[in-house]
Amino acid sequence: MTLETADSPPISPTALRPALRRHLHLIATTVVPLVAALALSGLILALLGVDPLAYYGWVVQRGLLSPSGLEATATRMAPLLLIAASLIVAFRAGIWNLGGDGQFLLAAVIVAAAAPALSGHLPNWAVLSCCLILGAAVGAAWSVVPALLKAWQNVNEIITTLMMTFLGVSLANVLVKLAFLDPRTTVPQTRTLAVADRLPRLFETTVSSGLLIGLVAIVLVHLIMTRTAFGLKLRIVGANPRAALHAGLPVPRLTVAVFAISAALAGLAGAVEIVGVQGNVRADWNPAYGLTVVPLVFLARFNGFASIAFVFLFSVLSIGGESAARRLGVPNHFTLVVVAILLIMLGITEHLDQRRRAAGR
Amino acid sequence: MTQPGHPAAFRTDEPIVSLFEVTKRFPGVVANDSVSLDLWPGEVHVLLGENGAGKSTLIGMLSGIQTPDSGAILVDGREQVIDTPARALELGIGTVFQHAMLVPSLTVVENIALGGPAWSRPDKRGIAARMAEVCAGIGVRVDPHAPVGSLSLGEQQQVEIVRALMRGSRVLVLDEATAMLTPKGSEELGALMRRLVARGLAVVFITHKLNEALAFGHRISVLRLGRKVGEITPDRLTALTPQVVTAEVVRLMFGSDAASAGTASGPERQPFAGGAPVLEISGLAVDDEAVPLADVDLTVAAGEIVGIAGIDGNGQKQFAEAVAGQRPLRQGRIDLDGRPIAALAIGERHRRGLRYVTDDRLGEGTVAAFPVSLNLLLKRVGDDLFWAGGLERSGPIADHARRLVAEYDVRTPGVETPIGKLSGGNIQKALLARELSGEARAVIFAKPTYGLDVQNIRASRRRIREAADRGLAVILISTDLEEVLELSDRIAVMSQGRIVGMVANDRSARLRVGELMSGVAT
Numbered sequence: 001m002t003l004e005t006a007d008s009p010p011i012s013p014t015a016l017r018p019a020l021r022r023h024l025h026l027i028a029t030t031v032v033p034l035v036a037a038l039a040l041s042g043l044i045l046a047l048l049g050v051d052p053l054a055y056y057g058w059v060v061q062r063g064l065l066s067p068s069g070l071e072a073t074a075t076r077m078a079p080l081l082l083i084a085a086s087l088i089v090a091f092r093a094g095i096w097n098l099g100g101d102g103q104f105l106l107a108a109v110i111v112a113a114a115a116p117a118l119s120g121h122l123p124n125w126a127v128l129s130c131c132l133i134l135g136a137a138v139g140a141a142w143s144v145v146p147a148l149l150k151a152w153q154n155v156n157e158i159i160t161t162l163m164m165t166f167l168g169v170s171l172a173n174v175l176v177k178l179a180f181l182d183p184r185t186t187v188p189q190t191r192t193l194a195v196a197d198r199l200p201r202l203f204e205t206t207v208s209s210g211l212l213i214g215l216v217a218i219v220l221v222h223l224i225m226t227r228t229a230f231g232l233k234l235r236i237v238g239a240n241p242r243a244a245l246h247a248g249l250p251v252p253r254l255t256v257a258v259f260a261i262s263a264a265l266a267g268l269a270g271a272v273e274i275v276g277v278q279g280n281v282r283a284d285w286n287p288a289y290g291l292t293v294v295p296l297v298f299l300a301r302f303n304g305f306a307s308i309a310f311v312f313l314f315s316v317l318s319i320g321g322e323s324a325a326r327r328l329g330v331p332n333h334f335t336l337v338v339v340a341i342l343l344i345m346l347g348i349t350e351h352l353d354q355r356r357r358a359a360g361r
Numbered sequence: 362m363t364q365p366g367h368p369a370a371f372r373t374d375e376p377i378v379s380l381f382e383v384t385k386r387f388p389g390v391v392a393n394d395s396v397s398l399d400l401w402p403g404e405v406h407v408l409l410g411e412n413g414a415g416k417s418t419l420i421g422m423l424s425g426i427q428t429p430d431s432g433a434i435l436v437d438g439r440e441q442v443i444d445t446p447a448r449a450l451e452l453g454i455g456t457v458f459q460h461a462m463l464v465p466s467l468t469v470v471e472n473i474a475l476g477g478p479a480w481s482r483p484d485k486r487g488i489a490a491r492m493a494e495v496c497a498g499i500g501v502r503v504d505p506h507a508p509v510g511s512l513s514l515g516e517q518q519q520v521e522i523v524r525a526l527m528r529g530s531r532v533l534v535l536d537e538a539t540a541m542l543t544p545k546g547s548e549e550l551g552a553l554m555r556r557l558v559a560r561g562l563a564v565v566f567i568t569h570k571l572n573e574a575l576a577f578g579h580r581i582s583v584l585r586l587g588r589k590v591g592e593i594t595p596d597r598l599t600a601l602t603p604q605v606v607t608a609e610v611v612r613l614m615f616g617s618d619a620a621s622a623g624t625a626s627g628p629e630r631q632p633f634a635g636g637a638p639v640l641e642i643s644g645l646a647v648d649d650e651a652v653p654l655a656d657v658d659l660t661v662a663a664g665e666i667v668g669i670a671g672i673d674g675n676g677q678k679q680f681a682e683a684v685a686g687q688r689p690l691r692q693g694r695i696d697l698d699g700r701p702i703a704a705l706a707i708g709e710r711h712r713r714g715l716r717y718v719t720d721d722r723l724g725e726g727t728v729a730a731f732p733v734s735l736n737l738l739l740k741r742v743g744d745d746l747f748w749a750g751g752l753e754r755s756g757p758i759a760d761h762a763r764r765l766v767a768e769y770d771v772r773t774p775g776v777e778t779p780i781g782k783l784s785g786g787n788i789q790k791a792l793l794a795r796e797l798s799g800e801a802r803a804v805i806f807a808k809p810t811y812g813l814d815v816q817n818i819r820a821s822r823r824r825i826r827e828a829a830d831r832g833l834a835v836i837l838i839s840t841d842l843e844e845v846l847e848l849s850d851r852i853a854v855m856s857q858g859r860i861v862g863m864v865a866n867d868r869s870a871r872l873r874v875g876e877l878m879s880g881v882a883t
Contacts, residue, residue: 228751229743232735236742242725245687246717247739248708 029353033345040345041338045330055324063320067205074207076315078276079104081214082269083293084300084307085221090262092225092302094238095255099146099161100266100290102168103139105281107267109172109190111135111274112281113180116191124197132213132271139267140260142168147259151252157259169286176283188283199276210276215308217265222304234258266290292336295343314339375438376401377563378423378454378532383432385418392418394587395432400532400563404595405554407578408567409614411672411840414584416567420536423565424456425449455525459537463517465510472509473524488527495526499556515546522553533557534565539573551577569672571610575603583613607876615842615875633850636663639834640684640715640803645693647683652676654683654858657693661803661834666825668849668866669838670874676858677838678720681807684836685717686710697803711740714802720811720838722788729781733773734762736780737795769794770820786817793824803834810844822848842878846871854878 042052062069083100090097111131118127146160182191199209225231237244237254244251269289274281296314300306314335321335376399385393393415400406410416421427422434425446433440436452443449449456463472473492474483489505496503501519509517518538525533535554539547554564554577568574574581581593591613593606601609638660645657654676661667671677682688684695686707695703702710719726727736738747738758747758762776771790773783780788789809796804806825810818825848829835839845845852852870854862854877862877864870 227753229748229753230751232742232753236728236731236739239730240725240728242721243728243739245707246685246719246725247742248686248706248711249742250706250708 029349030346033349034342037338037342037345040341041334044337045334048330050328050330055328055330058324058327059317059320061320062323063316063318069319069323071206073312073315073319074205074211075277076319077311078208078210078214079269079273079287079289080293080296080311080315081211081218081308082265082272083289084297084311085214085218085304086262086265086269087293087297088218088221088225088302088304088307089234089265090258091297092231092238093234093254093258094241095150095258095262096158097143097146097161097259097262097266098158098291098294099143099165099168099263100269100293101286101288102161102165102172102290103142103263103266104270104273104290105172105286106142106168106175106270107135107138108270108274108278109175109180109281110138111271112190112193112278113175115193115197115275119193119197127197128199128275131275132268135271135274136264136268139270140264142267143259143263147256150259151255165290172281172286173283176281182280190280192280193275195279198279199272208272208276210272213268213272217268218304218307221265225302225304292339295339299343299346377437379435379438380419380422381433381435383419383422383429383434385422385427386430391587393422393429396584396587396589398582398589400565401580402531402561402563403558404579405558405564405566405577407574407581408565408584409569409571409574409581409610410584411569411614411842415587416584417536418587419584420456420534420565420567423449423454423532423534425454450528450530453529453531454534455528455530455532456534457518457521457525457536457538463509463520466508468506468508469503469512469520470505472520473527491527492523495523498560499523499526499553501553513546515542515549518542518550519553522557530562532563532565534567536567537569538566539568539570547573571607571614574610575606581606581610583610585614611872611875615871615878633662633665636665636832639663639698640836641694641696641699642684643694645680645683645695646691647679647688648691649676649679649688649858652679652858654679657860659836659853659860661836663832663834664829665851666829666835666837666849668845668852669836669855669860670842670845670852670878671840671855672878673840675855677840677855678807679858680855681717681719681805681836681838684805685715687717708740714800716796716801716804718792718796718804718806718809720808722785722792723781726792727780727788730779732762732777733766733771733780733783733791734758734776737762737765737791740795765791765794765798768798769824786813786820789813789817789821793821797824797828797833801828801833803836804828805836805838807838808840809837810839810841842871842874845874 038056045052045055063073064070083104086100087097111134114134115127115131118130122130142164146157146164149155149160150157176190177188180190182189201207202209202211225235233249233254236247236249237251241251296310297307300310317335317338322332324330325332325334378400380396380398382395382397383393384391384395396419408416408419418427422429422443425443425448428442428444434443435441441452443452464475470485470488470492473488474485477483492505501523503516503520503523509520512520522533538550542550551573554566558564566577579595579598581598582589583591593609598606640661642657642659645654647654652675657680659667669677679688683690686705690703693703694701697713697715702713702715723729728739738744738761741747743751747754747761759776766773766776769790771794772787780791809821809825813821822844825835825837837845837848846866849866852864852866852874853860854864854874856878864873
């Protein structure tokens with residue numbers, strides 16, 4: 001798997017035709033599998049006895065066209081974008097941080113406990129800033145063990161981060177039930193942050209301003225990775241760790257930095273979700289966004305802007321799918337089936353494309 | 362050194378296997394050029410040659426991994442096509458490769474059972490019994506139920522030999538079999554080979570250690586740059602004294618001939634006039650599982666080229682990496698321009714002017730997917746000239762790349778082309794451009810022409826000369842003796858992690874270096 005995506009070279013006037021061909025090629029390799037995936041998913045729906053057109057109609061209607069649906073979609077994007085940013089930093093640096101769920105949930109729980117506690121004592125903007133920083137710090141803290149093990153002992157981070165996720169999710173659960181329990185409710189959950197104290201909404205809509213935080217984060221991450229010396233160092237470590245050593249880069253320090261940034265962004269996602277949308281955490285709440293976003297950033301080839309598009313598409317599918325599920329009796333997680341089929345289709349397209357290229361056109 | 366008597370009992374009139382003028386070409390290289398070789402029953406036939414001499418290709422053709430482009434392989438006098446390893450086994454040619462081909466987690470018997478038909482249950486008891494028989498016959502002892510991973514490398518080799526015999530091999534090819542063994546293990550293997558040939562087998566023993574060739578072999582063939590340059594027959598081997606044989610083999614292995622003509626990059630170097638020491642290394646010791654370094658002392662003056670000759674894998678890589686800072690030192694000093702640098706990190710040593718042109722061009726020298734322009738700055742990422750406050754300045758980066766590409770004649774479609782798409786020669790030119798530009802003081806070249814074609818070899822050697830002429834201190838590590846002789850002012854010979862001798866590059870240098878390399882002289 002190549003981690004390095006080719007950034008498109010500048011187009012000169014004389015190269016317009018190849019540029020056009022390249023764009024057509026890009027469309028062919030993106031749109032064709034997308035259509036194929038929708039068709040195949042439709043086939044599965046038909047087998048389940050559901051009219052695929054009705055399902056897709058509902059998804060588009062509820063996720064994209066209706067104002068409330070679009071607002072829900074936009075709000076859903078916020079944590080997903082932050083997690084996508086978290087994954088892009090790590091994956092581009094060749095570090096497979098799959099511990100996003102633990103980092104996310106633990107940050108969410110601690111922020112959920114801190115926000116109502118702070119809200120009486122500090123002005124609202126300060127509470128929110130503190131919560132965002134706290135969430136990022138908790139996320140980063142939860143990656144210290146995998147980071148140190150990877151940097152100095154070269155222990156496989158896929159295993160350690162996944163293990164830390166199990167621990168993190170369980171610890172979050174325990175914290176909600178034992179430490180941060182709201183005594184006024186019967187369901188085990190943390191105290192609720194008043195709606196008025198949450199992240200402000202954008203303009204006259206219900207869209208949380210978390211969306212802006214997510215967009216800024218992912219664009220910033222994209223620019224850092226592609227345009228700065230720091231990002232280049234991380235990409236060198238990711239693309240060829242031995243070359244990084246040969247070139248004299250401080251590989252262990254960079255590794256720790258990658259873990260810290262990546263996990264902080266995952267933690268920030270948790271904080272944004274709490275102070276933006278949820279307001280509290282129930283003991284059984286675990287949206288598992290972390291692993292859901294992994295295929296999306298792969299589809300986007302770790303490109304920040306493409307990730308925004310895929311996160312948007314996924315949010316439409318997921319918000320629309322939730323309402324279509326209620327209406328048509330399709331399981332809620334059918335969205336994941338669509339994404340999985342899309343991933344397979346894109347994989348096949350890529351394989352065919354490479355074979356064609358190897359055959360010398 | 363013992364001279365084994367030649368067993369004549371199994372001598373028949375024809376060899377078991379004959380290679381007749383086999384030639385094998387790879388893109389840009391002739392790996393074997395009309396090589397003829399006879400493998401007689403009752404003989405240990407030693408194939409001697411440096412790395413790249415064509416030994417591995419020859420074995421590949423015997424064991425069915427490669428097929429010759431021209432020429433023929435005769436088994437029992439009949440021409441055969443050996444196109445798969447299974448076919449080779451069928452014809453009775455078994456091969457034991459340098460790196461053990463056994464599954465460490467399975468027992469010896471299970472390993473031997475591998476390769477049977479998939480549907481049948483292996484008869485482990487039967488295999489163990491047959492194994493015991495074969496073992497008794499050749500005088501080795503192996504516990505059939507021990508997991509392979511718990512055996513020593515020598516024992517694993519014995520298992521492979523037993524396995525080959527159980528499959529009915531009459532010809533046994535041992536590829537660099539002693540490379541991984543202790544001296545005692547090598548002795549035992551030598552004794553085993555003698556017992557095997559006493560039973561009428563033909564053994565092919567590949568090595569680059571001259572003393573082993575003399576101790577174990579009945580017949581010695583020497584390969585050099587893909588050609589068989591000589592053969593010492595059993596009668597001559599028994600008739601001549603070891604000293605005479607040694608001299609002859611050294612001459613064959615390292616002697617000057619037409620094979621390497623055409624790579625010379627210019628006239629002979631002027632004798633080095635002397636200069637201030639730039640790079641001083643003393644008492645260097647490095648821990649390493651394979652080849653630890655000990656007591657390495659080396660001083661290189663400005664404008665001087667010190668060649669490091671030696672058979673590959675004798676600590677050259679460890680030495681280069683230790684000096685460049687890629688490996689921790691156990692002991693020793695490294696001074697650059699009189700200032701200690703041993704405690705400095707790689708990047709800081711680079712900034713002080715220490716350059717290392719690695720031989721692993723794609724593995725560590727470059728990031729294949731990155732453009733040429735960034736690869737040319739790989740060791741300067743973040744430099745203020747090209748990154749303003751950490752932000753990439755694409756103009757200066759591209760200008761820098763275009764300048765170096767033109768100056769060092771790197772043939773590339775553009776500076777944005779991923780460097781992995783260039784040919785080996787052009788990647789090497791880019792590496793030379795990166796390391797030799799800027800404020801260099803001392804340069805270590807590791808196998809700078811390895812795998813290049815004649816034209817690029819010449820260009821690389823010219824760069825090395827020019828570097829020295831500019832007043833840089835140059836260390837040239839090479840396994841190509843011609844190259845070392847052509848370029849160096851002095852030649853250090855490295856063997857088993859030590860510098861075993863330092864020779865001034867005069868008329869007698871070739872022979873003396875050759876002797877030091879093969880472990881004859883001490």
